[in-house]
Structure formats: structure tokens, C-alpha cells
Amino acid sequence: SRLEETIKKTVSDNPVVVYSKTWCSYSSEVKSLFKKLGAEALVFELDEMGAQGPQLQKVLERLTGQHTVPNVFIGGQHIGGCTDTLKLYRNGELEPLLSKAKAK
Amino acid sequence: SRLEETIKKTVSDNPVVVYSKTWCSYSSEVKSLFKKLGAEALVFELDEMGAQGPQLQKVLERLTGQHTVPNVFIGGQHIGGCTDTLKLYRNGELEPLLSKAKAK
Numbered sequence: 600s601r602l603e604e605t606i607k608k609t610v611s612d613n614p615v616v617v618y619s620k621t622w623c624s625y626s627s628e629v630k631s632l633f634k635k636l637g638a639e640a641l642v643f644e645l646d647e648m649g650a651q652g653p654q655l656q657k658v659l660e661r662l663t664g665q666h667t668v669p670n671v672f673i674g675g676q677h678i679g680g681c682t683d684t685l686k687l688y689r690n691g692e693l694e695p696l697l698s699k700a701k702a703k
Numbered sequence: 704s705r706l707e708e709t710i711k712k713t714v715s716d717n718p719v720v721v722y723s724k725t726w727c728s729y730s731s732e733v734k735s736l737f738k739k740l741g742a743e744a745l746v747f748e749l750d751e752m753g754a755q756g757p758q759l760q761k762v763l764e765r766l767t768g769q770h771t772v773p774n775v776f777i778g779g780q781h782i783g784g785c786t787d788t789l790k791l792y793r794n795g796e797l798e799p800l801l802s803k804a805k806a807k
């Protein structure tokens with residue numbers, strides 16, 4: 600579908616992409632982590648996109664199996680949610696991923 | 704107001720009260736913490752209460768200064784949100800509060 604193609608292009612063209620909701624603390628945690636690490640994230644606030652928000656969330660589920668926010672991509676690769684991202688960070692695996700993504 | 708009186712009575716009559724939203728991970732964290740500690744929490748899922756949800760959230764803000772969820776009370780005392788509750792837990796202050804509340 601067109602929305603699927605849009606998402607695929609967005610995540611391959613941008614090193615860090617976060618599908619988020621403005622009221623959600625898990626989404627905030629992920630956004631501030633990237634900020635703290637100096638990684639520039641392209642953020643889509645699904646609750647501020649009118650009808651397109653729920654549509655995007657549904658297509659993201661089809662693409663990634665994940666229906667929740669935050670939904671995080673680095674270097675075109677689906678990372679997961681807040682817990683997954685924090686886990687990678689604590690294991691020292693997040694920053695190498697970020698460097699590799701920005702370097703491309 | 705009537706809603707204010709209802710909340711005051713609810714939190715004084717019940718040892719642990721959590722105003723929550725079903726989709727919210729911060730709310731889930733707080734609910735599972737109480738479960739893990741064997742504390743029975745009375746939970747109100749504001750997103751499942753129709754028009755009363757937003758009304759309750761507004762009155763809670765008036766009463767506690769907090770407009771977010773989760774909104775936690777123990778022994779009739781306003782505790783705060785997820786972060787506040789976890790902080791008390793890590794400081795060893797939560798369980799004494801819970802014991803005191805159940806004992807009354």
C-alpha cells in the first residue's frame with residue numbers, strides 16, 4: 600500500500616525514526632534518550648496527525664508486528680519499543696547502531 | 704462537587720487506589736508493582752469510563768495538582784505518579800506505607 604511504501608522510504612532515508620504519542624511517557628523516554636545521545640530522531644506524533652495517526656499505527660503493525668508506541672527504527676532496522684531500546688542502550692549496543700546509521 | 708466528594712471517600716475507604724489508563728505502560732508498571740508486593744489496588748481505568756473518565760481526571764487535578772496518569776493514593780494519601788511510586792519503592796518507603804494503610 601502507499602502508506603507502507605511511505606514508511607519504508609522514511610525509515611531507510613532517516614537514521615533514527617520514532618513513531619510516538621505526545622502524551623506517552625514511554626515515548627518521551629525514548630525521545631530524550633536519543634537527544635541525550637546526540638542522535639537526531641525524526642519523530643511522528645501519531646496523536647497529532649488526525650485520521651492518519653491510527654492508519655499509520657495499523658500499517659506499522661503490519662510491517663513490524665508491533666502495534667504499540669513508541670515504535671523505533673535505526674538505520675532502517677526495526678528496533679522495537681521503549682524497553683527494547685533501553686535494553687540495547689544498557690548493553691552498549693545502541694550507540695554503535697546509531698553511529699553506523701548516521702555514518703551511512 | 705459531587706465527584707470531588709466521591710474521590711475523597713474512595714481514597715479514604717480503600718488502602719490503595721490507582722487512577723489509570725489501560726493502554727498506558729506507566730500505569731501498567733504501577734499496577735504490577737502493587738500486585739508483586741501483594742497489595743490489593745482499587746483501579747479506575749479512566750479510558751473505560753466513558754465521559755466520566757476525563758471528568759475524573761480533571762477533578763483529580765483540582766484535588767492533587769496532578770493531571771496525569773497513573774495517579775496513586777495509599778492510605779488516603781496522594782503518592783503521585785509512576786516515577787514517584789517507584790522512587791518510594793527503591794527507597795524502601797513504599798512497603799511500610801502499604802502495611803500501615805492495610806492495617807488501618
Ligand SMILES: N[C@@H](CCC(=O)N[C@@H](CS)C(=O)NCC(=O)O)C(=O)O
Pocket residue numbers: 620623625666667668669679680681682683726727728729
Ligand atoms: N514494552 C513496550 C510497551 C509498549 C506499549 O504498551 N505502549 C503503549 C503506550 S505506553 C501503547 O502503544 N498502547 C496502545 C496505544 O497507545 O495505541 C515498550 O517498551 O515500548
Ligand SMILES: N[C@@H](CCC(=O)N[C@@H](CS)C(=O)NCC(=O)O)C(=O)O
Pocket residue numbers: 622623624625724727729770771772773783784785786787
Ligand atoms: N512522571 C509522571 C509522568 C506521568 C505522565 O506523563 N503520564 C502520561 C501518560 S504516561 C499522561 O497522563 N498523559 C496525559 C494523559 O494521558 O491524559 C509519572 O511518573 O507518572
Ligand code: FES
Pocket residue numbers: 622623624625626726727728729730
Ligand atoms: S501512555 Fe503512559 S507510558 Fe505510554
